[in-house]
Amino acid sequence: MERIRLAEDLTFSRVIHGLWRLAEWNYSKEEILQLIEFCIEQGITTFDHADIYGGYTCEALFGEALALKPELRDQIEIVTKCGIKLVAKNRPEHRLKHYDTSRQHIIESVHQSLKNFQTEYIDVLLIHRPDPFMNPEEVAEAFTQLKREGKVRYFGVSNFKRSQFNMLQSYLDFPLVTNQIEVSAYNLENIEDGTLDLCQEKRIPPMAWSPLAGGKIFTADDEKAIRLRNTLEKVKEELNATNIDEVLYAWLLVHPARIMPIVGSGKKERILSAIRALELSMDRQQWFDILHSSMGHEVP
Amino acid sequence: MERIRLAEDLTFSRVIHGLWRLAEWNYSKEEILQLIEFCIEQGITTFDHADIYGGYTCEALFGEALALKPELRDQIEIVTKCGIKLVAKNRPEHRLKHYDTSRQHIIESVHQSLKNFQTEYIDVLLIHRPDPFMNPEEVAEAFTQLKREGKVRYFGVSNFKRSQFNMLQSYLDFPLVTNQIEVSAYNLENIEDGTLDLCQEKRIPPMAWSPLAGGKIFTADDEKAIRLRNTLEKVKEELNATNIDEVLYAWLLVHPARIMPIVGSGKKERILSAIRALELSMDRQQWFDILHSSMGHEVP
Amino acid sequence: MERIRLAEDLTFSRVIHGLWRLAEWNYSKEEILQLIEFCIEQGITTFDHADIYGGYTCEALFGEALALKPELRDQIEIVTKCGIKLVAKNRPEHRLKHYDTSRQHIIESVHQSLKNFQTEYIDVLLIHRPDPFMNPEEVAEAFTQLKREGKVRYFGVSNFKRSQFNMLQSYLDFPLVTNQIEVSAYNLENIEDGTLDLCQEKRIPPMAWSPLAGGKIFTADDEKAIRLRNTLEKVKEELNATNIDEVLYAWLLVHPARIMPIVGSGKKERILSAIRALELSMDRQQWFDILHSSMGHEVP
Incomplete structure (x- = not known):
């Protein structure tokens, strides 16, 4: 699989696997290990996490599986995030959802993540959301310390505007x-507001969350979803694709910004859809046809 | 006429003539030549085109007229654009309107423009619209090659946000x-969203399309048009101008950003309105009076 | 009181006093002098003015009071503004409200301010509003001349977007x-649109006008005001504060951007609220609780 270069000695697999809902799948350690190995066999070596996924449980589930076969650690890239504090049973001190990008919290969160993953290092740490109460000097101090100590190799952000x-x-x-942003044929916000432009300006390949718009495209019956579904079906036929998932992934993959879609499924078939999408040669007119369906009008 | 410096060896006439609707005027070659010569006599030496104007026909109409008197070529500046692909009889391969800023299309489009204009060089080539599918490396390659080959002297954009x-x-x-943007007393979008600020920051004189708001100000009976028309009439009297076209042009011409309005008319009288506007000394209070009428309220 | 560094040899008091409504208070010279001395005793040494406050009268009222005790001049920082032209009896040449950031007007306005304040220098001059008709070269010329002549030490802006x-x-x-912007728990515009981000990026401590939202929070009965008032009351109890003014000031003061709130009251008790707010140790969760109440929903 194509690899995307993020830094001198860091590449990601073009398709990334996301563990957002790992806790919901009720997989055993062995099943999670199988999933990881399946991904690696397919060329997917980059795994996207966050401290808060599954109510602060997903990292450890992944780590326990990884511990069954520690030699896999150096074959994969672990991305995780910090900065959101959720109300959760295992975090009784959180009275309400809020952000915390203090030096202390970033460092403590990474220490916890390292413990959860049973690893010595995180490949890339992201600030999960732009914090309106951010002290950027503290973030810089935390990042610098974590880098120096070898606990985090590289840093990025998520959902940050320009x-x-x-x-x-x-x-x-x-x-x-990197900047991990929501982007899909259904959700054009980060294309329209210049966030993707900034990624291209800074030569930063973005990670795309919700590349299938959380499934809205398949089920919603608002006008936009219906329009888009019709066009996706048409393009699916033209491209001889198996399903419209592939077309949605291809719409991101053919974009010149080197967008890396995050596949958030535990099912092999759905993961394979993203991989098959890499082979689809969607042309410019098909790309705009899908864009027009999403916007509800053609480009000016 | 005042000339605006865009680069070391490139100046534009302050007022620019636009050939957007040349095909609709049904002028003979000789009449087009007359129009060109009339403009030059008035000091208007810069002519604004696009590959797609008139359904891909305007460039060639202009080129045929120019061929009657080739010595005019060096007295004028030709601006043209590429990047939009229209559905048109003479472009059967276009299934829907879309953008194409690929290396190949930019170069092919310029080759066609050179043929249409029967000239060796374009003075300034603009990307017509920001392409959400842009590969900026390909644009840079195309520009660099065209510049090196002497086919295009300088490059700009149109309708680009910051x-x-x-x-x-x-x-x-x-x-x-340059950045060719829509701006007029009726259409303040590029003033309000910071696009004009960026032009000033980058020392780039913008070209203004639809400086008369496509005629809406003269005919529309929405509240904004009525308010604006009343104020323009009042300022016309104060300035002793002939008509409100002049006041609209003056509103752009007195702005410090060195805005170059594009006059898109084939009628001498309307072209002269823009030229007469250069002599009007609209003061700051008149400028804000017109702005307030457009906004519907005074500045805060 | 904490002091905020704006330049090598310029600091402001963390809390600033604003003289916007000085003319309405109907204070005698002696009372104004008392107010100034009260502020200085409390550590508030920075006074915010504008040429237009009080219909062009406030600067002179302040200056007359200061003239009673000229030795205070070097103990305070005078901030004033120019660039707005109001319709006013004492400005008969103004036919309508408009902006003027011409070289001539900036210089003349400063000369008048110096006369009004009976002082030799202004500490910081701000352009009051972004002028859509600005000629930045003229602004630069005016600033450079005023700086060279020692009439203005430093320059800033007010209400400027990125x-x-x-x-x-x-x-x-x-x-x-500095950039003097409207910001409060009630008015989040400059937080949401990236203006505050730019201040942090440029290491510019912003001055905050209307830190109490012009009193709307205390009296308005829109949903937002009610929600916010409830949360402010709750946090007031938690922090053991005297009133919700203090909580509103603290919300700004604990923010890492080094926001300097402008207290626009002539009453000692209200000035003391801002000063007491400096001692409140609002925590991150309380800060977000107030933010959520203002937004009407929690952070994503």
């Missing part, structure tokens, strides 16, 4: 390596 | 020389 | 030292 990205970057001595 | 401008510029070894 | 700030800054040989 002003937020530029602000945080200005406090760092090293470049942020 | 994030799009900064993104493309970051891939180029030379500065974009 | 594109406007970057544009003007690009014409100046020295950094703008």
Whole structure:
């Protein structure tokens, strides 16, 4: 599988696996290990996590599976996030959902993640959401310390708009390596508001969350979903694809910004859809046909 | 006429003539030549085109007229654009309107433009619209090749917002020389969203399309048009102008950003309105009076 | 009181006193002097003015009071503004409200301010509003001349968005030292649109006008005001504060951007609220609780 270069000695697999809902799948350690090995066989070596996924449980589930076969650690890239504090039984001190990007919290969160993953290092740590209460000097201190200690190799952000990205970057001595954003044929916000432009300007390949729009495209019956579904079906036929998942993934994969879609499924068949999408040669007119269906009008 | 400097060896006439609707005028070659010569006599030496104007026909109509008197070529500046693909009889391969800023299309489009104009060079080539599917590396390759071959002297963009401008510029070894944007007393979008600020920040004189708002100000009976028309009439009297066209042009011409309005008319009288506007000394209070009428309220 | 560094040899008091409504208070010279001395005793040494406050009268009222005890001049920082022209009896040449950031007007306005304040220098001069008709070269010329002559020590802006700030800054040989913006728990616009991000990126401590939202929080009965009032009351109890003014000030003061709230009251008790707020140790969860109440939903 194609690999995307994020830094001198860091590449991601073009398709990324996301463990957002790992806890819901009720997989045994062995089954999770199987899933990891299946991904690796397919060329998917990058795994996306966050401290909070599954109510602070997914990292450890993954780590326990990985511990069954520790030699896999160096074959994969672990991405995780911090900065959100959820109300959760195992976090009684959280009175309400809020963000915390203090030096102390970033460092403590990474320590916990390392323990959960039973690993010595995180490949890439992301700030999960732009924090309106951010002290960028503290973020920089935490990042610098974690890098120096070898606990985190590289840093990025998630859901950051241009002003937020530029602000945080200005406090760092090293470049942020990615911005994980919501982008799909259904959700064009980050295309329309210039966030994707900034990624291209900064030569930062974005990770795409909800590349299938959380399934809305398949089930919703709003006008936009219906329009889009019709066009996706048409393009699916034209491309001889198996299903419209592939077309949705291809719409991201053919974009020049080197978008890396995150596949959040535990089912092999759905993971394979994303991989098959890599082979689809969607042309420019098909790309715009899908865009027009999403916007509800053609480009001006 | 005042000339605006865009680069070391490139100036435009302050007023630009636009050939958007040339095909509709049903002028003979000789009449088009007359129009060109009339413009030059008035000091208007810059002519604005696009590959797609008139369904891909306007460039050639202009080129045929120019061929009657080839010595005019060096007295004028030809601006043209590429990047939009229209559904048109003479482009059967276009299934739907879309953008194409690929290396291949930019180069092919310029080759066709050179043939249409019967000239050796384009003075300034613009990307017509920000392409959400842009590969800026390909744009840079195309521009660099065309510049090296002497086929295009300078490059710019049209309708680009700040994030799009900064993104493309970051891939180029030379500065974009203009951004052609819609701006008029009726249409303040590019003033309000910071696009004009960026032009001033980058020292780039913008070209203004639809400086008369496509005639809406003269005929529309929405509240905004009525308010604006009343104020324009009042200022016309105060300035002793002939008609409100002049006041609309003056509103752009007195702005410090060195806005170059594009006059899109084939009628001498309407072209002269823009030229007469250069002599009007609209003061700051008149400028804000017109702005307030457009906004519907005074500045805060 | 904490002091905020704006430049090598310029600091402001963390809490600033604003003289916006000085003329309405009907204070005698002696009473104004008392107010100034009270502020200085409390550590508030920075006073915010504008040429237009009180219909062009407030600067002179302050200056007359200061003249009673000229030795206070070097103990305080005078901030004033120019660039708005109001319709006023004492400005008969103003036919309508408009902006004027011409070289001539900036210089003349400063000369008048110096006369009003009976002082030799202004500490910081702000452009009051982003002027859509701004000629940034003229602003730069005016600033440079005033700085060279020692009439103004430093320069800033007020109510500037990112594109406007970057544009003007690009014409100046020295950094703008502040951006005075409207920001409060009630008014999040400058937090949400990236203006505050830019201040942090540029290391510019912002001044906050209307930190109490002009009193709307105390009296308005829209849903937002009610929600916010309830949360402010709750946090007031938690922090053992005297009133919700203090909580509102603390919400700004604990933010890492070094926001300097402007207290616009002539009453000692209300000024003391802002000062007491400096001692409140609002925690992150309380800060987000207030934010959520203002937004009407929790952070994503």
